[in-house]
Amino acid sequence: MSTRSWLLTSSVRCFPSTLPQATSCLELRGALNEQFSFQVAVRSQSDGLQRVSARVDAPSGWAVRVRRVGYVPVRHHNLPIAADAVDVEGLGCIPGYIPDPLFDEDEFVLPPGESHAFWVTLRPGNDASPGWHQVSVEIATDSGSSQKHDVAVHLHRAWLEKRREFSITHWFYCDALIDWYQTDLFDERFWDILPKYVDDVVAHGLDTLYVPIFTPPLDGVKRPSQLLRVAREGPDAYVFDWSDVRRYVNLAREAGMRNFEWCHLFTQWGVEHAIRIYEGQGRDERLLWTPETGATSDTYRTFLSQFLPALYEFLRVEDLLQCSYFHVSDEPHGEAHLANYRQARALLKELAPWMRVMDALTEISFAQQGLTDMPIPSIKTATDFVAAGIPSWCYYCCGPRGAYLNRLLDTPLAKIAMHGLLFYRWPFRGFLHWGYNYWYESQTRRLIDPFTVQDGLAWERGWAYGDPFMVYPGPEGPVDSLRWEVFGESLQDYALLQTLGVDRDDPLLSSVRSFEDFPKTSEWRENLRFQILKRVEG
DSSP: OOEEEEETTSSSOTTOEEEEEEEOEEEEETTOOOOOOEEEEEOSSSSSOOOEEEEEEEOTTTEEEEEEEEEEOOOOOOOSSSTTTOOOOTTTSSSOOOOOOOEOOOOOEEEEEEEEEEEEEEETTTTTTTTEEEEEEEEETSOOOOEEEEEEEEESOOOOOOOOEEEEEEEOOOHHHHHTTTOSSSSSHHHHHHHHHHHHHHTTOOOOEEEEEOOOOOSSSOOOOEEEEEEEEEOOOEEEOOOOHHHHHHHHHHHHHOEEEEEOOOOOOOOOOOOOBBSTTTTTTTBSSSSSSSSOOOHHHHHHHHHHHHHHHHHTTTGGGGEBBBBBBOOOOOOHHHHHHHHHHHHHHHHHHOOOEEEEOOOOOHTTTTSSSSOOEEEEEEEEHTTTTTTEEEEEESSSOOOOOOTTTTTTHHHTHHHHHHHHHTOOOOESSSSSSBBBBSSSBOOOOOTHHHHHTTTTGGGOHHHBHHHHHEESSSSEEEHHHHHHHHHHHHHHHHHTTTTTTTTGGOOOOOSSSSSOHHHHHHHHHHHHHHHOOO
């Protein structure tokens, strides 16, 4: 046969140069309601083009999704380049084409001398029984030849419960949706596109959604995307229209979103200024005050003294008070920022004593002084917070890299698959990431093409290939990435351990020592899962 096909797990990338491997039956194990993924790679050994297709036969009632793995050009490795293969993937392939976007296609034209792959996702039906189940994949070509592969799935007597007491949020950029899909602000086209992206984050295990009640003061001056309509009633009086905020929240709740993260109230990296708030919703970009207005100025204090009580009433009426997270300012650091943060936090305590705040910060002094109710340290220092007995979330942004956990375009998929286990290992309360769909040149309003640019054109300034976004913009909704799929499925490990009541200090987890020092092979993870699942069988 001039076209070879072979099975791959979801923990390894298939590059254009990947050579055919020996084909054998693939075995997958999990709980009754887990999602499983694997790949079927194909490579043409002929001189011409061939159209190949994939057809999957699964037990009745199982959901099956077949997608083509697309390639994107990556110009460089992310620095520093790790010395160990367990910490970097694509050596010898970067610069070059890297597999990442997943297109809903079950056939494509295969060029000669290249390897491509189908990504197959399975979800057992609600009435699936424990035991072994057979799945088969047929790869056919337009010349009439075909190959068949078998996948054995063992379902154990466990039913994953929803994750508890660990929230996950990724900053969700409505301005990117407005710009990419060329909507007229929050027109009906926007409200048609939005649910597809909200459904996507819920499907990948997120339970918290960022609400741009004001245009988020994050990464530069953004396209106005202010859900709250604000009007003046005199020089120092304001009225608020919550209708679009309510519509946004209700839409998210219907999709399964449980928590809401409200816009930062002061500017990023210094807590120096009031944020940009527009008259109306920003269509004409008329600001209520100049961008240089101080964070604790009389002007902003006057506004907040009217807005914060109105926010409280909205949250109370909509039953959102107990499922809301609030921010002061993003990533404060150093003594100057500490003083500014202290003043801004004091203002909020005065005007909104009911509001508990959380922010991404790495310096433990902010938490030790009680300036934030829930710190969110970088994974580089997060375990220090645990050791100090300080409840916290954790996050990463561009770094740390090297041996640390991340999910960049050259991070091995087996390493990405460890997210759920690492999150469970310590008593963190949540995880935050800044880039679900940041499709801009770094800190500008200029859109990039995510299918050709993955670093915000800022690799030289420290941004990483694969950090700004987890999904690509499709014609009518998101195109998932390999990294996003593996991350989402890794969260099932958290649910598995929590459902079965596994102690965080269980000997099986003893080799998970830090976000830098942990097992990074798919074999270790699969063996751990098997040992845990065997406990269910008695």
